[in-house]
Amino acid sequence: MAEPKIFAAEEDCRTNWTDSLADYNEADTHLAIEGKPVMERWETPFMNKLADIAASNGGKCLEVGFGMSISATQFQKNDITDHYIIECNDGVLARLENWKKAQPHNVHPCPGFWEDAAPKLEDGMFDGIMYDTYPLSEETWHTHQFDFIKQHAFRLLRKGGVLSFCNLTSFGELMKTTYPKTKQGIEMLFIETQLPHLLEAGFKRQNISWEVISNQPPADCKYYDTEWMLAPKCIKE
Numbered sequence: 001m002a003e004p005k006i007f008a009a010e011e012d013c014r015t016n017w018t019d020s021l022a023d024y025n026e027a028d029t030h031l032a033i034e035g036k037p038v039m040e041r042w043e044t045p046f047m048n049k050l051a052d053i054a055a056s057n058g059g060k061c062l063e064v065g066f067g068m069s070i071s072a073t074q075f076q077k078n079d080i081t082d083h084y085i086i087e088c089n090d091g092v093l094a095r096l097e098n099w100k101k102a103q104p105h106n107v108h109p110c111p112g113f114w115e116d117a118a119p120k121l122e123d124g125m126f127d128g129i130m131y132d133t134y135p136l137s138e139e140t141w142h143t144h145q146f147d148f149i150k151q152h153a154f155r156l157l158r159k160g161g162v163l164s165f166c167n168l169t170s171f172g173e174l175m176k177t178t179y180p181k182t183k184q185g186i187e188m189l190f191i192e193t194q195l196p197h198l199l200e201a202g203f204k205r206q207n208i209s210w211e212v213i214s215n216q217p218p219a220d221c222k223y224y225d226t227e228w229m230l231a232p233k234c235i236k237e
Contacts, residue, residue: 006036006169006223007138014113014136022091024068031068033089037222038134039067043168045215047071049231050130053164055080059127062086062156064114064148066096071130076103084126086110086117088133118152126156131165142170146197154202154236163203163234172224181226183212190230198234207235 013020013034023032029041051071055061055078066072066087075083083105087093093111100107110117114133131148135141145167153163171189179185190210198208209232216227 006173007135007141010138012137012139017136018088018113019090022089022095024095028068031092033091033134036134039070040217040221041068041070042215042217042221044070046166046213046229046231047132048074049211049213050132050164050166051075052078053231053233054128054130054162056162057127057160060084060125061128061130062121062126064118064129064131065133066092067132067134069095069099071132072096072099075130076105080105080127082106082108084108084110084121086112086114088113114148114152118148118156121152121156123155124158124161126161127158128162129153129157129164131163132167135167135169142167142174142193145170146201149197150201157236159236161236163236164232165234166229166231168229169223171230172226175224175226181228183228186212186226186228186230190232194232198232202236203234204237207237209233 020034031039047070051074055075058079060082061075061080062084063072063075064086066085072085085096087096093109096109131145135144145165157163174189175181179189199205211231213229214227215229217224
């Protein structure tokens with residue numbers, strides 16, 4: 001029997017997402033919202049890599065999506081001055097408010113969907129941005145990261161600013177159905193499905209690079225089943 005997809009046809013979770021229960025399991029290894037596998041602790045090496053890329057300039061950084069505070073904690077280990085975090089789920093925001101009390105660098109929570117929070121932020125405000133939110137509908141499952149990058153990420157970065165991003169739920173599905181589960185396969189996926197949108201947003205090809213890391217998920221992970229994960233580094237010229 002075929003494994004069920006993460007999203008059913010025309011499914012849309014956005015309406016209830018803000019006040020839906022943020023279900024962190026007792027061991028704090030899994031986060032689920034509306035039954036969706038939003039984040040799992042095994043992602044840590046990959047999330048740390050994305051955070052380190054986005055924080056590589058220091059200064060002011062923007063993180064879109066807080067989740068289990070994995071990448072946020074890694075941001076704080078870098079030499080940054082200000083850490084802005086957009087988060088739309090009330091339960092996750094409560095965790096963010098508690099987490100920020102113990103952090104060494106300034107934390108600025110930005111409540112709401114990025115569509116509402118990002119327009120309030122100024123052009124050229126950030127030295128680095130990391131985008132990692134969960135898709136909220138079947139329609140935007142594979143594309144939501146592009147909407148943010150084109151509408152806001154490029155304009156929010158200063159010259160020389162760096163963007164890292166991922167959409168593991170999308171990449172995981174594409175690696176099951178379309179691309180080989182190899183290092184070359186994840187690079188092909190990025191080149192064919194992500195790179196054209198980055199160029200359209202304004203990034204130059206010579207300023208887009210990536211690192212492929214080995215990080216095998218556990219067998220029970222529902223959204224990713226290959227060891228290869230790709231961390232992009234996109235610099236605004």
